[in-house]
Amino acid sequence: MQRFVGKVALVTGAGSGIGRAAAIRFAQEGARVFCADLNLAAAQAVVAEIGERASAVKVDVADYASNQEMVAQVLAVAGKLDFAFLNAGLYGAAEGLDTVDEALFDKLVAVNLKGAFNGIKAVQPVIGQGGAVVVTASAAGVVGHPANPAYSAAKHGVVGLVKSCVDAFAARGCRINALCPGGVETPLIGAPDVEIVDGQELPRVPLRGMGQAQHVAEVALWLCSPASGFITGQAQVLDAGLLSTFAPVMLPIGP
Template identity: 40%
Template sequence: MDRRPGSKVALVTGGASGIGRATAIAFARIGMAVAVADADTAGGEETAGYIEAHCDARAAFIKVDVSDGESVKAMVQSTVERFGALDMAFNNAGVPDRAASLHVSTQENWDRVMSVNLEGVWHCMKAQLDHMLVAGKGAIVNNASRSGLVGVPSDGVYGAAKHGVVGLTKAAAIEFAAKGIRVNAVCPGLVETALTHARFGDELLTRARLANPLGRMAQPEEIAAAVVWLCSDAASFVVGVALPVDGGATAR
């Protein structure tokens, strides 16, 4: 076990890149030990290595397939065995919708998006709650999306999964608040990551200008700041929120 007295432990899924990597680093910079979980071994180890080299914090990479409940249970168990606790979790792992339109979406695409983006969050919360209920405390933040709050024509399957994440978040928040566990979600708009560059290509800058009143993409660190706040004592009275971090897109 590698636990410093008084230190807290955070678990981040999808920590190999993008919002997950930025959030893992943000937790580390305020003194958290961080379990970086992902299916991408190279990226996950890079995130954990960066934290240990530059953040004066402990980190460990844990390989996980969030669509597999047994893999997720092992991830949480490894976190607790390594660091001695699990105080907060950011369930961020996700995959994009490969269909440009709902009517051309395939069963394979539906199954893939749902198994990771929705079922994966369910697996993660169940395993995290197993530990947090024994501890009598904890904070969980799920990564939903602007597409989990409003209809986005190009995100039919993705949006359905993310609406499900918002529903799971609210139900869990109500059920477990009295047991000392706060559950919330963040709902990012367009964020500048390798994934968005790969998906939108040359259209990305145009999309960014039109995406919200600010006329730009978010940086991953801006989403990370919201996650860290929701997990902190400063947000101790915030329960069951699906917080838009979208430059005002959903306010239109």
């Protein structure tokens, strides 16, 4: 399918994992893609995978001015912006409440929550009619995560931020949604990036299993497509059932 011919997409955190998968899939669907990342070399490597339909942009999402500059570059080159997948994020060294300190809390909030705010502020005034924004939160953005409360707090903030921005995007004829993935095998948790397959070939993940970056990318693209035109302000969980039952670790799990 070529769902996004003539469209311009911006992906942050595009140098790795979910962002890389989304950038590749946006390009396969015909979009002009801007791959933004703090790690410019990683973004450039993804651009090399994609080919001439992609450009690399350096951004530190935690920095307000850097986000403004990123969007200015997109507009200078492509003249418009249709979709923004604001996906860059940091899990950090998972520290529970006993050991997390102020510096780590501030860092995780700066990248994950303020980064989402900065990206939204940069794209909202310029995104085109019919456009869409997808922001990567986490399953840890809708339930607590004792192993990393600072990350969970930041991702909960992302969900509240996205819901609060629905009207501002609707005024431009656009939609905004959050994605809340469960565990995904990416470099964030030490797994390598994998080859992108045809969307039809993606395996169904067994109950509470780990997803692949492309599982998340496919939902991000769907949330940008006209097929999801009735959906805005949602926190879309994709977790192979991880959050679907009460206290799953306490219950026997069937075959």
